[in-house]
Amino acid sequence: MNKNKPLEGIKILDFTTIVMGPASTRILSDCGAQVIKIESSSRSDTLRSATPYKGEDPSPNRSGYFAMYNAGKLSLPINMRNPESVNFVKEYLVPWADIVVTAFTPRVLPMWGMTYDDLATIKPELIMLSACLMGNTGPYADLRGTGQLAAALSGWYENTGWPDKDPVGPYSAYADFVSWNYFIVAVMAALDYRDRTGKGQYIDQSMFESTLQFAGPQLMYYLNEGKLTTRMGNQDVDYCPHNTYPCSGDDSWCSIVIENNQQWSVFCNLMGRNDIKDDPKFNTFENRKNNELELDEIISEWTKNQDSFRLMHLLQQNGIPAGVVQNASDLFRDPQLRHRNHFVVRAHQDMGYHHILTPSFIYENSDRFPDTAAPLLGEHLEYICKDILDIPDELFAELISKGILE
Numbered sequence: 001m002n003k004n005k006p007l008e009g010i011k012i013l014d015f016t017t018i019v020m021g022p023a024s025t026r027i028l029s030d031c032g033a034q035v036i037k038i039e040s041s042s043r044s045d046t047l048r049s050a051t052p053y054k055g056e057d058p059s060p061n062r063s064g065y066f067a068m069y070n071a072g073k074l075s076l077p078i079n080m081r082n083p084e085s086v087n088f089v090k091e092y093l094v095p096w097a098d099i100v101v102t103a104f105t106p107r108v109l110p111m112w113g114m115t116y117d118d119l120a121t122i123k124p125e126l127i128m129l130s131a132c133l134m135g136n137t138g139p140y141a142d143l144r145g146t147g148q149l150a151a152a153l154s155g156w157y158e159n160t161g162w163p164d165k166d167p168v169g170p171y172s173a174y175a176d177f178v179s180w181n182y183f184i185v186a187v188m189a190a191l192d193y194r195d196r197t198g199k200g201q202y203i204d205q206s207m208f209e210s211t212l213q214f215a216g217p218q219l220m221y222y223l224n225e226g227k228l229t230t231r232m233g234n235q236d237v238d239y240c241p242h243n244t245y246p247c248s249g250d251d252s253w254c255s256i257v258i259e260n261n262q263q264w265s266v267f268c269n270l271m272g273r274n275d276i277k278d279d280p281k282f283n284t285f286e287n288r289k290n291n292e293l294e295l296d297e298i299i300s301e302w303t304k305n306q307d308s309f310r311l312m313h314l315l316q317q318n319g320i321p322a323g324v325v326q327n328a329s330d331l332f333r334d335p336q337l338r339h340r341n342h343f344v345v346r347a348h349q350d351m352g353y354h355h356i357l358t359p360s361f362i363y364e365n366s367d368r369f370p371d372t373a374a375p376l377l378g379e380h381l382e383y384i385c386k387d388i389l390d391i392p393d394e395l396f397a398e399l400i401s402k403g404i405l406e
Helices: 020-030 064-069 085-096 108-112 116-120 147-153 174-197 207-225 261-271 285-290 292-303 308-317 328-333 335-339 381-388 393-401
Strands: 011-014 034-039 074-077 099-102 127-132 201-206 242-246 253-257 322-324 343-348 352-357
Touching (some): 020 034, 074 381, 085 116, 116 127, 174 201, 174 207
Parallel strands (some): 011 099, 127 201
16 A cells, blocks of 8 residues: 555445445545445445446456446455344444445434444544435435436436437436545545544435535526526537537547637638628627527538547637547547546456546645555455454354355
C-alpha cells in the first residue's frame, strides 16, 4: 500500500453493492483507505453478474463492470443470512473499522440489530453511512430500486429524449454515478468532525435527493416562471444552435454550441455562409431559435464533409464550444487522458491484465491509482481473518464450519 496516500490508515467496512457505494469506496481506497468488501457466494454484489464479461464468461469473477469499481479492495465472504454472522461482524469488524457503509432498504439493519445506535455502543467514534434509494425515513423509504428509478423519480427521464418520443432517461444507472460525489463529501466531513470532536456520525443518504441536485434549472424554471421543462433532444433553452452534427466517416459526430451573436458571426465565416449571418431568420438568438430545424439542416450539410476532430479543433481555436462524440476506442487514444495517465493496467487473478479508470483529480505528492485489481469473490478470507483481525486458527475453522464465513 502506498504510504503517501492521504487516507492511509482509514479503515472501511463496505456492505454496498452495484455502483454508488462501490464507486465511492473505490475512490476512498484509491486515496489510501483500506476497504473490506462484504459479500458471499449466496449473495454476491449484483455487479458481479453485469456485462461485459472477460472472454464472454459470465462467472462471478469475470465482470469488467465489477472490476472497474472494486479495484484495490479486499473481499471477505460473510453469509449475513446466518444469524451468527451479525455477532461476528460486531465482535471483530466493527472495532476494526473507522467507517461502515451500507446500501440496504431501511428494514434490513434494524432486523439484524446493526443500526448506527447498535454499532455506536461498540465504537462511539464510528462513522456510518447508510445509502438507499429514497433515504431511510419518509413515506417512500421502503421503495427499492437502482439508479434508473432514482433518475426517473427526480425528473431526468422527463427531460431526456426527443419531444415526439417516450422518455428514455440518461445513460445507464445515472443516479448512481452522480450520487457518489455526495457520498464521499459526507464521509470526509464526518471524518473531519470525528478528528475535531472524537465523536462518530450517522449519515442517511438518499440517491433520489442526490440526483435532484442536478435538476436545479428545471426546478427554478417551474418556481420562477411556472414552466415545466420537458424533452428537447439536443436543443437548449438558452443557446442556438445547440446540437450534435454528423461528420465524415462512419457514425462520426461533433457537438457544437453557439452562445452569442459574436460566436454566430465567426461560425458563419468558418462555414463560408456569410449569406445567413444577417438573414432575418438567423441574425438573433430568438430568430435562430424560431428556425432551429432549418438551421440544423444547414449546419449538417457543412459538417457532414468535415473530419470530426479537425472540426472540433477548428471551432475551439476560434472561440466556439465544440466537442467530438467519442467512443471507447477514441477515449483510450485520447491524448489528454494519456497525458494524465487516466487509465492504468492491473493484473487480475482471473481476467489477467486489464485497464482501470482512475479518479479525475491528481494529488501533487501522492498517486491516486488503485494498488491492486478487483478481488475475486472471497479472495482475502484467510488474509483478513488471520493477518488483519488476528483470529486464532481454531476459531477461524469454526467460523467456516458454522457457515458464517464461506
